[in-house]
Amino acid sequence: MDRSSRKAWLYLLPAAALLAVFLVYPVIDVLIYSFEEGFNFASQTYWGVGLYNYSYVLHDPYFLQAVENTFVLVIITVPVSTTLALAISAALASIKPLRSLYQTIYFLPYVTNTLAVGLVFMVLFQKTEYTDGLVNLMLEWFGAGPIDFINGPHWAKMFVLCFYTIWVVMPFKILVLTGALASVNPDYYKAARVDGTSRARIFFRITLPMISPMLVYLVITGFIGAFKAYSDAVSLFGTDLNAAGMNTIVGYVYDMLYGDSGGYPSYASAAAIILFVIVLTITCINLLISRRVSGEGGVHIQ
Amino acid sequence: MNIKLEGLTKRFPARDKRSGGEVTAVDSLTFEVPDGTLVGLLGPSGCGKSTTLNMICGLEAPSEGRIFFGEEDVTAAPPELRGVGMVFQNYALYPHLTVLQNITFPLENLKGDKKLSKAEMRRRAVETARLVQIENLLDRKPRELSGGQQQRVAIARALVKTPRVLLLDEPLSNLDARLRLQTREEICKIQRATGITTVFVTHDQEEAMSISDRIVVMKDGVLMQQGEPQQVYDDPASLFVAKFLGTPPINVFAGQVKAGRLYLEGSGAPVLDTPGVPEGPVWAGIRPEGFVPDTAGPVCCGLNRVEVLGRDVSIVCTHPACQADTIRAIIPSRSLVNGADNTVHFALKPDKVFLFDRETETRLPFAPPGAES
Numbered sequence: 001m002d003r004s005s006r007k008a009w010l011y012l013l014p015a016a017a018l019l020a021v022f023l024v025y026p027v028i029d030v031l032i033y034s035f036e037e038g039f040n041f042a043s044q045t046y047w048g049v050g051l052y053n054y055s056y057v058l059h060d061p062y063f064l065q066a067v068e069n070t071f072v073l074v075i076i077t078v079p080v081s082t083t084l085a086l087a088i089s090a091a092l093a094s095i096k097p098l099r100s101l102y103q104t105i106y107f108l109p110y111v112t113n114t115l116a117v118g119l120v121f122m123v124l125f126q127k128t129e130y131t132d133g134l135v136n137l138m139l140e141w142f143g144a145g146p147i148d149f150i151n152g153p154h155w156a157k158m159f160v161l162c163f164y165t166i167w168v169v170m171p172f173k174i175l176v177l178t179g180a181l182a183s184v185n186p187d188y189y190k191a192a193r194v195d196g197t198s199r200a201r202i203f204f205r206i207t208l209p210m211i212s213p214m215l216v217y218l219v220i221t222g223f224i225g226a227f228k229a230y231s232d233a234v235s236l237f238g239t240d241l242n243a244a245g246m247n248t249i250v251g252y253v254y255d256m257l258y259g260d261s262g263g264y265p266s267y268a269s270a271a272a273i274i275l276f277v278i279v280l281t282i283t284c285i286n287l288l289i290s291r292r293v294s295g296e297g298g299v300h301i302q
Numbered sequence: 303m304n305i306k307l308e309g310l311t312k313r314f315p316a317r318d319k320r321s322g323g324e325v326t327a328v329d330s331l332t333f334e335v336p337d338g339t340l341v342g343l344l345g346p347s348g349c350g351k352s353t354t355l356n357m358i359c360g361l362e363a364p365s366e367g368r369i370f371f372g373e374e375d376v377t378a379a380p381p382e383l384r385g386v387g388m389v390f391q392n393y394a395l396y397p398h399l400t401v402l403q404n405i406t407f408p409l410e411n412l413k414g415d416k417k418l419s420k421a422e423m424r425r426r427a428v429e430t431a432r433l434v435q436i437e438n439l440l441d442r443k444p445r446e447l448s449g450g451q452q453q454r455v456a457i458a459r460a461l462v463k464t465p466r467v468l469l470l471d472e473p474l475s476n477l478d479a480r481l482r483l484q485t486r487e488e489i490c491k492i493q494r495a496t497g498i499t500t501v502f503v504t505h506d507q508e509e510a511m512s513i514s515d516r517i518v519v520m521k522d523g524v525l526m527q528q529g530e531p532q533q534v535y536d537d538p539a540s541l542f543v544a545k546f547l548g549t550p551p552i553n554v555f556a557g558q559v560k561a562g563r564l565y566l567e568g569s570g571a572p573v574l575d576t577p578g579v580p581e582g583p584v585w586a587g588i589r590p591e592g593f594v595p596d597t598a599g600p601v602c603c604g605l606n607r608v609e610v611l612g613r614d615v616s617i618v619c620t621h622p623a624c625q626a627d628t629i630r631a632i633i634p635s636r637s638l639v640n641g642a643d644n645t646v647h648f649a650l651k652p653d654k655v656f657l658f659d660r661e662t663e664t665r666l667p668f669a670p671p672g673a674e675s
Contacts, residue, residue, distance in 0.1 A: 187394040192359055195408035195463070196382025205407075209398040 033269035041263060053270035062242045063271060068254040070160055074226040081166040082218055087172035093181045103178065109158060110171035117168060118235025125149035125160050150237065156238065157246050165232050169225065173218050180214035216290040220283055227279050230254065248273045303336035303466040305358065310367035312353050327353040329523040330367065335501055340493045343503045345520035351503045352471055358501060359469050360384050360533040371466060383542030391472040393452045395444040402427055402440040405458045414624055427625030430462045434492060437569035450481045450488045457492065471642055486513050507547050511535065519543050541663035544587045550630040555623040567623040568599065574650050575601040576657060576668040583660040591658050592654025593631035595638040599649035603629060608641040619646055
């Protein structure tokens with residue numbers, strides 16, 4: 001090893017040490033736990049090594065429900081929130097007066113506590129003995145019957161969870177996209193105007209490719225964030241998510257460790273590893289697609 | 303296409319309320335660009351020349367005044383209906399599109415009966431690319447091209463719609479010196495080949511002088527002078543124009559006119575007969591080539607150094623009345639001046655000396671002695 005690379009390793013050491021202790025070691029540990037069958041927390045013993053934990057988790061209806069919920073959440077919220085954020089940012093970029101006011105308003109959810117927001121959503125959506133909730137009052141104007149969004153049918157609860165998630169993740173996306181839009185050199189738009197390009201074509205042929213690196217970043221982090229959803233569900237439906245049928249994969253892991261049915265680190269580890277594999281796969285697919293798209297005319301992601 | 307600007311004015315609202323007042327970027331500009339000519343809009347930065355170009359293009363709406371393309375009043379027309387092609391200073395090539403896609407882009411916007419087939423678009427794009435000699439780069443992305451090549455792509459994109467008018471904003475300022483010389487000839491050649499009426503903006507007088515059929519000199523939004531480059535150079539209307547044109551720049555002296563003769567301040571002998579100029583203080587501008595070494599000459603300067611430039615010789619010297627630290631004189635041969643001397647004497651060529659009013663800085667014409675005989 002020559003001197004300069006030794007120096008480089010020295011500079012990398014603090015970060016590498018922290019990563020090793022708090023990330024690499026736990027991941028390996030979780031992987032080991034997930035293969036230890038019949039692990040006893042009190043005696044720290046186990047009676048075998050194998051795939052039983054995975055088999056148990058994959059046959060657990062609560063886990064399957066959690067996987068289904070998580071996938072529905074991801075598939076709905078990521079495209080909807082990204083598209084909406086793009087539309088709002090584009091609208092913000094095209095107005096001059098009150099722009100900073102609107103920017104502040106759109107950014108407010110980002111600095112608001114998740115649980116507090118959850119409480120507000122409960123007030124809006126929950127049906128109690130005293131009131132049907134604001135949303136139901138509005139539905140009744142249109143002649144739709146009251147729906148119990150918090151304790152009612154699964155689709156209604158899913159709707160609230162998606163609505164809530166989209167509302168929470170949008171501000172950051174708007175912030176990033178507003179910045180990306182502002183960084184596009186206005187000369188491109190001038191050149192396009194001289195050539196008589198329609199507004200729609202300017203947006204799709206010039207603006208979108210120019211900000212595509214930021215969009216890819218938002219989609220990838222959006223997928224990862226949505227797969228890790230947990231606190232949103234808790235803030236809306238309480239801690240017993242299995243009973244509500246609204247558990248997520250992370251929620252399942254937590255329940256297996258500390259919940260009322262908890263005390264099973266092996267099952268929790270197996271579920272966590274499954275989640276890890278899912279997220280890794282989706283992220284790789286995302287990157288592959290964005291590479292291919294950029295090869296056909298998008299901007300390269302560096 | 304003949305372009306006519308009539309009293310064109312552009313006022314921008316004040317950026318800062320406290321400083322107050324609007325900014326007048328262009329002030330009642332009136333000039334004409336004859337059909338098929340190459341006209342250079344010339345002036346220091348911030349003089350409103352780019353704003354003028356944007357108004358001709360239709361990107362900015364004038365506050366007052368009118369713009370005609372031929373007989374047609376295009377003042378209120380949007381850019382796409384004017385039939386203009388524009389080359390931006392930074393070229394504004396779409397980085398995610400190939401050269402071919404960039405050149406085809408304007409054609410894809412055509413609608414209705416002007417709509418072209420894919421093959422026709424490609425044919426026109428390739429034809430235009432051939433005109434600017436980039437037909438071998440069609441599959442590249444802009445970032446893979448040199449500055450000069452990018453510029454050609456930008457020109458091709460502006461020309462592909464066969465516009466009535468070609469507008470270039472500082473076309474050469476992003477190129478290095480060698481490329482600049484080559485590209486300005488290229489622009490001139492393309493303009494001659496297509497015969498398209500072209501307006502370009504520059505702050506570089508040499509650039510404007512070398513390729514323009516006519517130049518329009520602006521300062522603070524006001525037209526200072528227009529005409530053929532040589533004519534403007536030989537007959538500047540004001541001290542500003544005289545100072546702005548020419549490399550090396552004109553030498554400006556504080557002088558006095560007494561009884562039809564020019565005296566430089568701080569020296570007793572008259573240096574030139576200037577019949578017809580009223581008495582009083584003046585600025586005397588003397589072109590570098592207006593100095594003739596002459597041991598009996600009336601202008602006595604302190605000699606700093608002699609620079610041999612190959613074709614001619616540049617004398618760097620000083621004079622108390624000169625407004626700059628040094629004077630530059632260009633003479634044809636080295637043997638005329640002894641570099642070891644401390645002083646050098648010059649006579650002046652009357653047609654290279656211009657007098658300007660000390661207050662208004664406008665030209666005070668005089669008939670050069672001998673002109674009438």
